[in-house]
Structure formats: C-alpha cells, structure tokens
Amino acid sequence: MKNYTSFLRKRTIPGLSLSPPDPESHPPHLARTSESGKPSMTGDERVAVQASHSRRFKKRKRVKLKRSRGKRREHAIVSPLVKKYWLQRYQLFSKYDEGVKLDEEGWYSVTPEEIAISHAERCRGRTVIDCFAGVGGNAIQFAILCHHVVAIDIDPQKIALAFHNAKVYGVADRIDFVVGDFFQLAPSLKGDIAYLSPPWGGPSYKMIQQFNLDLLKPKDGYSVFQAAQRITPNIIMFLPRNMDLNQVEELSWLSSPPLHVEIEENYVDGNFKGITAYFSDVASRQA
Numbered sequence: 601m602k603n604y605t606s607f608l609r610k611r612t613i614p615g616l617s618l619s620p621p622d623p624e625s626h627p628p629h630l631a632r633t634s635e636s637g638k639p640s641m642t643g644d645e646r647v648a649v650q651a652s653h654s655r656r657f658k659k660r661k662r663v664k665l666k667r668s669r670g671k672r673r674e675h676a677i678v679s680p681l682v683k684k685y686w687l688q689r690y691q692l693f694s695k696y697d698e699g700v701k702l703d704e705e706g707w708y709s710v711t712p713e714e715i716a717i718s719h720a721e722r723c724r725g726r727t728v729i730d731c732f733a734g735v736g737g738n739a740i741q742f743a744i745l746c747h748h749v750v751a752i753d754i755d756p757q758k759i760a761l762a763f764h765n766a767k768v769y770g771v772a773d774r775i776d777f778v779v780g781d782f783f784q785l786a787p788s789l790k791g792d793i794a795y796l797s798p799p800w801g802g803p804s805y806k807m808i809q810q811f812n813l814d815l816l817k818p819k820d821g822y823s824v825f826q827a828a829q830r831i832t833p834n835i836i837m838f839l840p841r842n843m844d845l846n847q848v849e850e851l852s853w854l855s856s857p858p859l860h861v862e863i864e865e866n867y868v869d870g871n872f873k874g875i876t877a878y879f880s881d882v883a884s885r886q887a
C-alpha cells in the first residue's frame with residue numbers, strides 16, 4: 601500500500617484526482633449504482649479513496665512513531681540517578697503525561713502523590729505554609745483540598761517548576777508562590793499549619809543506618825522545627841524512613857506544655873517511603 605501511493609504521487613495518471621471527486625464530472629446517465637442501490641464508484645474514484653485512506657493510515661503511523669520515539673528519547677536523556685525515579689513517575693505525579701516537569705533534585709525529593717494526598721487530607725479547609733515546596737508535589741495537593749497555600753522555596757527554578765506543575769493540575773491560582781529563605785521568612789508568616797519537607801541530603805540518606813535530625817539540610821531538624829513554631833504549633837514534618845523516632849518525639853518537648861505528637865509510616869505499593877510526624881492540632885488524638 602505504501603509503495604503504491606508513492607507510485608501514484610510520482611506519476612500523473614489521467615483522470616486521477618487525490619481530492620474528493622467532483623459529482624458534476626460524472627453525467628447522471630453514466631452514474632452507476634451497486635446492487636444495494638447506492639451509487640458505486642468509478643475506478644478513478646476508488647483509487648482516490650484508497651489513496652486518501654493510505655494517507656490517513658500513514659499519518660496515524662507517523663504520530664504513533666513520534667510519540668513512542670519521544671518516550672524513548674525522554675528515557676534516554678534522564679541521568680542514571682533519575683532513571684529509577686522516572687520509572688516511578690506516575691507514583692510521583694499521576695498527571696505526569698500532561699506536562700509535569702522536574703529538575704534532578706525534584707526527581708528524588710518530591711513527595712509521592714499518594715502520600716501528599718494523605719498529608720493534605722489532614723489540612724482540609726485550612727491555610728497551609730509549605731515551607732520547602734520543591735517542584736510542588738505537596739503544594740498541589742494542599743491547593744486541591746485546603747483553603748489556601750503559601751509555597752516557599754529558596755531555589756527560583758523550583759518555584760518556576762512548582763508553578764508550572766500547579767498549572768498542569770489547574771490549581772496555580774490557589775497558591776502563593778514565594779522565592780525565599782524559610783528561616784528568614786518564618787517570623788512574618790501566618791497560617792494554620794506549617795508543612796516541613798526539608799532536604800534529606802540526597803538519595804544517599806538510605807545508606808545511613810539510623811538517620812538523625814542533625815543530618816537534615818540546610819539546618820538541623822531542631823532549628824527547622826523551632827522556626828516553624830514561630831508560625832504555629834500545628835506542624836507536619838515528612839522525614840526519612842530510617843529516622844530515629846525518639847528524636848522526633850523529643851521535638852514535642854521543645855514546647856511547654858509538650859505538643860501532642862503522632863508518628864505515621866508511609867508506604868506506596870507496599871514500599872516504605874518515609875515517616876510523617878504530626879504535631880498539636882493535626883495529630884490524631886487516638887494515636
């Protein structure tokens with residue numbers, strides 16, 4: 601079929617038109633009908649229809665090929681570090697194929713969507729300060745379920761990506777994006793809940809037998825927690841799965857009286873991804 605059409609294009613065949621045939625060109629007395637009574641096509645018309653089917657078939661094939669090439673090319677350009685996370689891309693963003701974008705740090709530090717949804721459910725209807733917003737994994741889910749979100753990141757590229765991704769999810773207008781240092785901004789921030797997802801120091805955190813608060817970046821976990829307390833005692837902290845839980849509990853003793861605390865393990869498809877500590881109002885009282 602492929603060769604046949606290109607053959608037709610290259611040679612001029614008398615009477616062959618690749619555009620729909622003109623009904624006027626066949627006088628009524630010459631119009632032939634099939635057994636069903638419908639007008640049957642002339643040889644030239646049949647060739648023209650076949651050529652147009654072939655063109656459509658070729659176009660569909662080209663689009664398919666382009667899409668699969670695009671996916672293969674994307675797979676090829678991700679760095680070996682990112683590849684593992686790219687393979688889990690729909691766990692990170694269910695709308696990944698609709699245009700979600702991440703930088704290298706974003707790939708390994710974004711909160712998986714299912715966990716981000718469970719964090720957002722705790723904050724339903726309230727105003728959340730996402731103090732380390734990254735590429736927007738949490739901020740997007742807060743925007744879907746909460747009253748309002750302030751998303752802060754020190755890296756302008758992260759805020760640009762978070763804004764872009766929030767647009768993909770249709771919630772960009774429900775988030776205030778701020779490029780800035782959380783520690784400097786904290787005293788002037790107001791909100792019901794402070795959400796803390798500070799850097800864990802890269803994927804190598806997994807190699808450490810027991811992670812501790814001093815290993816968090818850019819400052820230790822105590823400093824991060826104390827800065828958040830300037831905003832509100834209602835704090836959610838997302839931490840590595842190998843975190844020393846005694847230290848997390850001790851954070852509640854930084855307040856007097858001590859804050860109520862709940863610690864939850866987070867799994868995605870049976871894989872242990874991290875732990876979440878909820879303090880004060882956002883902690884479940886039954887825990």
Ligand SMILES: C[S@@+](CC[C@H](N)C(=O)[O-])C[C@H]1O[C@@H](n2cnc3c(N)ncnc32)[C@H](O)[C@@H]1O
Nearest residue numbers: 709710711732734735736737738753754782797
């Ligand atoms: C673990 S990532 C956050 C991921 C985010 N929860 C998500 O789901 O996309 C931590 C982020 O903290 C940002 N960060 C580091 N130091 C900061 C600071 N002093 N103030 C605000 N953001 C900071 C980094 O640029 C990084 O994007």
